[in-house]
Amino acid sequence: MWRWLVEGAGIAVELSLLVRALRVRLVPRYYFFYTYITSVMIGSAILMTILLRMPALYQKWYWPLQLATLVTGYGILLEILNHVLAPYPGAERFARISGLVAFGAILCFAMIAPRVIPQLSPGTVIEFERDLRSVQALFIFGLLALIFYYGIPIGKNMKGMVFGYGLYIFTILVSLALRSFAGASFTTIWSVVQPMTFDVSLVIWLVALWSYCPNPVPSPTIHLEEDYEALVTRTKSVIGHIRTYLGKAARA
Amino acid sequence: MIQLIFFLSIGALLFASLFFLARRNSRPEGSSGALIEARQALVALQAGLLPAELVHRIFANEDWEFVRSEAPAKVRELFMEERKKVALLWVEQVRTQIRSLRRFHRGSARSYARLNPRLEMELALSFAWLMSACRLLQLVVYVGGPYAAPRMVGAMANAASRACKISEQSLAFLNAAQLGILSSGSTGQAAS
Numbered sequence: 001m002w003r004w005l006v007e008g009a010g011i012a013v014e015l016s017l018l019v020r021a022l023r024v025r026l027v028p029r030y031y032f033f034y035t036y037i038t039s040v041m042i043g044s045a046i047l048m049t050i051l052l053r054m055p056a057l058y059q060k061w062y063w064p065l066q067l068a069t070l071v072t073g074y075g076i077l078l079e080i081l082n083h084v085l086a087p088y089p090g091a092e093r094f095a096r097i098s099g100l101v102a103f104g105a106i107l108c109f110a111m112i113a114p115r116v117i118p119q120l121s122p123g124t125v126i127e128f129e130r131d132l133r134s135v136q137a138l139f140i141f142g143l144l145a146l147i148f149y150y151g152i153p154i155g156k157n158m159k160g161m162v163f164g165y166g167l168y169i170f171t172i173l174v175s176l177a178l179r180s181f182a183g184a185s186f187t188t189i190w191s192v193v194q195p196m197t198f199d200v201s202l203v204i205w206l207v208a209l210w211s212y213c214p215n216p217v218p219s220p221t222i223h224l225e226e227d228y229e230a231l232v233t234r235t236k237s238v239i240g241h242i243r244t245y246l247g248k249a250a251r252a
Numbered sequence: 253m254i255q256l257i258f259f260l261s262i263g264a265l266l267f268a269s270l271f272f273l274a275r276r277n278s279r280p281e282g283s284s285g286a287l288i289e290a291r292q293a294l295v296a297l298q299a300g301l302l303p304a305e306l307v308h309r310i311f312a313n314e315d316w317e318f319v320r321s322e323a324p325a326k327v328r329e330l331f332m333e334e335r336k337k338v339a340l341l342w343v344e345q346v347r348t349q350i351r352s353l354r355r356f357h358r359g360s361a362r363s364y365a366r367l368n369p370r371l372e373m374e375l376a377l378s379f380a381w382l383m384s385a386c387r388l389l390q391l392v393v394y395v396g397g398p399y400a401a402p403r404m405v406g407a408m409a410n411a412a413s414r415a416c417k418i419s420e421q422s423l424a425f426l427n428a429a430q431l432g433i434l435s436s437g438s439t440g441q442a443a444s
Contacts (some may be wrong), residue, residue, distance in 0.1 A: 088362040092371050134259055137266040144269040148276075149376065151360035159273065166270045170263050177259035 006195045007048055013202040014041040017209065024211055032075030032085075033161060037205075039072040040198075040221035070132055076098045076165045077139060084147065084158050087217045091150045098142050120121035137173050140166050155215035161206015164201035310339050313399055332397060339398035340390060354379045379380040 021027050027034045030180055043065040051058050077099060085092035140162065147154060154162070175193050179186040309315070319331045361372065392400050 063294065091362040094372065097369060130259060134262045137262050141262075141265045142268050144273055148269075148272065150358050150361065154273075154276075161268060165275060166266060166273075170266045173259060173266070174263045177256055177263070181253075181256040 002239065003191070003195070006192070006199060007044060010195060010199045010202060011041060011044050011048070013199065013206055014044070017202065017206050019026055020206070022232065026209060026212055029212065030079055030157070030161075030209070031076045032082075036069070036072045036075045043069050058088065063129075067132075070129070070136075073136065073165065076161055077136070077143065080143060080158060081161060083215050084152060084154055088150065088152055091146055091152060095143055095146055099139060126176055127180050130180055132208050133169055133173045133176060137166075137169050140169060153216040156213040158215050160204055164204035164208070166203070168197055168201040310335070310342050311398065316399060335398045336393060339393045343386055343390050347383065347390075348381050350379065350386065400418060 014037055018027075018034065018041070021030075023035055047061060049057065051062050081092060081095055081099060085095055110211070144166075146152075171195060172194055175186075175190045179190045316331070316335070319328055323331070358377065
């Protein structure tokens, strides 16, 4: 009963998210994010139907659908790259390189692992998902480190998107690691914690994406390119000055 | 068990970054105001806050040798106290300079498409090391006096010099167009 309630609430919030996005025209702005939400909603609906009519097939369908949403979840990271880092080509380049490496790792895992290990037992699938989630977790961490380091501003929509997804990834990663370590005894807790955390993330997204809040961009009044060149000339001169002075200090 | 610790550590890293995201000030750090502030700091540096002669004087042992041999104990004590204050102030000023340079670098480099990630990481580490060295030197001077770590002053100065060099390399490409203009200008001048 409890499980049905959590899963049903999740689908209801997903539907609300999509309806609200259509009303305030957020879908074209955050295309990858809403593709992810749609894929999750369709996946949840399929799984609920299977659980109701053919419970024996649930395990068989669960993991492929979970992996499909894991890949579409990468869209959220693409949204962050597109919206938060786009005005900062330097930081974006940095993030794209690390993002491509992470995405390559996900694809390699998803395509090569089933061929190498055709008889994937539920245990190994758990470990497989845990590994993929850790790649995503590392990528979000790297992205946030970059945002903090370069002092890049982040708007309400994007902050909610990152926070909601990050929270979900954190919980699922910890749950999967514990489940992989503790074995089947952790399954009961895990089957409750995972959908509940996702519901929390959905609520965060619903609040953060209630209306469109564009991401803050650097002030257009400042002629960055011109100012920057002047600044570089000055800084070079300052660097030369500091170097000379420090060289003398070192010899003193 | 090691595997569990490893994945839990990744989770902890993610959680910590989310925590900082939630607590983060919404004020855009890279605003034009911040850039102007950084620029002012650079102008202050350029004006020559710390001339080389001053550094030589602050850490010159011969001053202390002279006072120790010529002056009474009370004067010696006063000299040491004053010199310590000056040394601490000097380290603080160097720290402020490094911080200004770092802030300027971050604010500018993020907007440049040809940013070199390897250089950026190298620079971030150099800045972090330098800031820690400044703090440590402050502590050493505070505890042991201005003449407690002459080698450390040298090491810190060398590290600062290295960071400046990397920073210069990292930012060199930004001025490529301007350098081209300058070089063509000088060629033109030479021709005329």
